[in-house]
Amino acid sequence: MMKKYLLVTIRLIIAVILIQTLRFKFTAHPDSVYIFSKAGMEPYGRIGIGILELIGAILILIPKTVWVGAILILSVISGAIFIHFTLLGIEVNNDGGTLFFMAISTFILSSIVLWNERKNLPLIGKTF
Template identity: 55%
Template sequence: MKSSLVTWLLRIVVAVILLQTLYFKFTGAEESIYIFTTLGMEPYGRIGSGIAELVASILIIYPRTTWLGALIGLGVMIGAIASHLLVLGIEVQNDRGTLFILAVITFICCSLLVYQNKNKIYNLLKLKF
């Protein structure tokens, strides 16, 4: 029971963080446009990462596909964290590092979900096609 509760909390945290950023990405909020313009990826990077985050969120919530959503979430968050560390900086437009912190929290939660589902991933990799 305890493990199941922790798993659901991790899923919900990731889904809420990823889903709440979609509004800003899909509506073309000033902050999102600034970030992706700075990265040289506006508008395709903004919309593409939003779609990847939407797919990851849906997959994470559904227990049978949590592992896949968590892997996608890890990939997106590696990109976000690297962008902050290498180009944008921790603080973007006076946000006090909020976006960076949310990316790190999401990365950690996705990592834990991948670890919890490592047997499913391993068994999938063992399949012979």
């Protein structure tokens, strides 16, 4: 029973992290514009990634689609981490690495959720 509540809490934390960053993407905050410009993805990438993050945050909260949300979030966050390592660095605009560590945290938490949902994966879920 405790494990169930812990997993729900983790899913809520993931959704809150993703949703709270959306205001920066959707309002063209200068830091967000800087990041996506540096990655050559401004403005369509910024808005598109924001939409994918919103969809992932919703899907991870719905019991039947948790695994879909976790996979989507892992995909998007993997891209963010890759961009940090290759173009941005750990620290972006003197943020002390906050964005990078939030991405790493979201990746780890989403991995935990996906691992716990592995039996629900179509085609391969039965093998776990």
